[in-house]
Amino acid sequence: MTRPAPPPGSPPSSPPTQRDPDVGRRALRELRHRITTGVLAPGAQLHEQSLADELAISRSRLREAFARLEATGLIDRTPNRGAFVHRLTIAEARDVFQAREALESMCAGLAARNAPPESWQDLVDLFAAPTQALVEAGDFEGYLANVALFRRRMIQAAGNQTIAELLGPLLDRSAVAMRRVILATNRASDGLVQYRAVIAALRAGDAEAAEQRKRAQLHEAWAALERYHRLVL
Amino acid sequence: MTRPAPPPGSPPSSPPTQRDPDVGRRALRELRHRITTGVLAPGAQLHEQSLADELAISRSRLREAFARLEATGLIDRTPNRGAFVHRLTIAEARDVFQAREALESMCAGLAARNAPPESWQDLVDLFAAPTQALVEAGDFEGYLANVALFRRRMIQAAGNQTIAELLGPLLDRSAVAMRRVILATNRASDGLVQYRAVIAALRAGDAEAAEQRKRAQLHEAWAALERYHRLVL
DNA sequence: GTATATTAAATTGTTGACAATTTTTTCGCC
DNA sequence: GGCGAAAAAATTGTCAACAATTTAATATAC
Structure with missing residues (x-):
């Protein structure tokens, strides 16, 4: 049977909006974005009705999104009390950085083994003068964007979907704290x-060095976070 | 305010059953158990109504459990089609074992550093004669139980909650395949x-060796799985 | 008899209403 | 005015009905 014709005047090929999974995904992305950028600060409460109204979705769909945010550790829900933006403790931050060290160093090694050395040349160039200029100009958002680009490239070159899916939430969880450290220190x-150093190792095709230097980079990042944890957590 | 007295005859201290979060958790555990043990085979479809009836919960609560199972990668859901027990591909299995290698080797190192060497003595003993006897007797379930015990101890000693929560789903996902390899080969x-070898390194307090040997163990396990993947996937 | 279109049944997704719980406000009392 | 109990409001969790979609069954043409 052909589907009953949509009422005349409604856009023809738009999914029936009632069951479009994309609308839920959009809301989820929006919430994740607000949390990782700090628009929704750690500890802030997320009220269902008002948020649902604002995002123009129903409460049930918002709750679906909440379930995913909880599963990835971005929010905490306590029964009958509500949902709150997850607040990183110092102990948990340490745990997250240890996990990242394990996974990202493996990624660095895999990336070095999988991708041809020449393919990293553009990142060598990008992290030379251009990014240097950004940092000196105090454009930290630009710096962070380049870092994010490098990370995406590294993870993609590693070619491990499972690790990529584990790292996503970990990076989201540490995003706010990282950003604060950069901006404040x-x-x-x-x-x-x-x-x-990491990129140079990749460019040289040296997997061992890439792995080792990624470890060192995360150790440094953790040390900085620990030093300023009273400021950023 | 004191809660209004329950109708006479109803068990006194049972939570109002209407909103008890435990009932949902029980159903979730039951489903996870069925999947990881293979009672629900990879690819099997999970129908909402019949499963809800069987577990004596409402459909909405079952769907909540589905959301969590999907988030941990134990089931796949396709819109309007339903939920199916996740089926590991050979490529994904490789990814999972790489991720486990990164995380579990880190755990082994942390465990060696955190826990006093003497604390591993009971596992040294357990994996000597007693477990040897189990294997020789063909009691693979007993063997797997001891392995699970060791893993719990190692993860606990590592003291990293975040890594523990990442490993849980990874172990669940590979559980069926692992079991099949053991039983069949x-x-x-x-x-x-x-x-x-891993336990000996822990007993000796040698973190480097523990890490390295855990890596080796997982490499071996992966090699076995790859060899027999047509049989077990 | 096989293939294709049509109808019916079964299944999933979403909504709105209701119940349980928490939070805020109001009221009485000292 | 401050403290505590009671009532009211707001908020979350659950359910049952409904809508949309897919799957199975039936009929029809060739």
Whole structure:
């Protein structure tokens, strides 16, 4: 049977909006974005009705999104009390950085083994003068964007979907704290040096070095976070 | 305010059953158990109404459990089609074992550093004669139980909640395949040797060796799975 | 008899209403 | 005015009915 014709005037090929899974995904992305950028601060409460109204979705669909955010550790829900943006403790931050060290160092090694050395040249160039200029100009958002780009490239080159899916939530969870450290402590120039070292190892096709230097980079990042944890957590 | 007295005859201290979060958790555990043990085979479809009836919960609550199972990768849901027990592909299995290698080797190192060497003595003993006897008697369930015990101890000693929560789903996902390899190929005696080596390193307080040997153990396990993947996937 | 279209049944997704719980406000009392 | 109990409001969790979609069954043409 052909589907009953949509009322004249409604856009022809738009999914029936009633069951479009995309509308839920959009809301989920929006919430994740607000949390990882700090628009929704750690500890903030998320009220169902008002949020649902604002995002123009029903409460049930918002709750579906909540379930996913909870599963990835971005929010905490306590029965009958509500949902709150997850607040990183110092102990949990340490755990997260240890997990990232294990997974990202493996990624670095895999990336070095999988991708041809020449394929990293553009990142060598990007992290030389251009990113240096960004840091010196105090454009930390630009710096962070380049770092994110490198990370995506590394993870993609590693070719491990499972690790990629584990790292996503871990990066989201540490995003706010990382950003605060960068903004508050001028650590970007230190970080830049570390990233250059990792990229150089990839460019040289040296998997061992790439792995080792990614480990070192995360150790440094953790040390900085620990030093300023009263400020950023 | 004191809660209004329950109708006479109803068990006094039972939570109002209407909103008890435990009932949902029980159903979730039951489903996870059925999947990881293979009672619900990879690819099997999970129908909402019949399952809800069987578990004596409402459909909405079952769907909540489905959301969690999907988030941990134990089931796949396709819109309007239903939920199916996740089926591991060979490529994904490789990814999972790489991720486990990264995380479990880190755990082994942390465990060696955190826990006093003497604390591993009971596992040294357990994996000597007693487990050897189990393997020789063909009691693979007993063998797997001991392996699970060791893993719990190692993860607990590592003291990293985040890694523990990442490993849980990974272990669940590979559980069925692992079990099939053991049962079908007599690989238990090989595995036993590897586990003994890891435990010996922990007993000696040698973090480097523990890490390295855990890596080796997982490499071996992966090699076995790859060899027999047509049989077990 | 096989293939294709049509109808019916079964299944999933979403909504709105209701119940249980928490939080806020109001009221009485000292 | 401050403290505590009671009532009211707001908020979350659950359910049952309904809508949308897929799957199975039936009929029809060739």
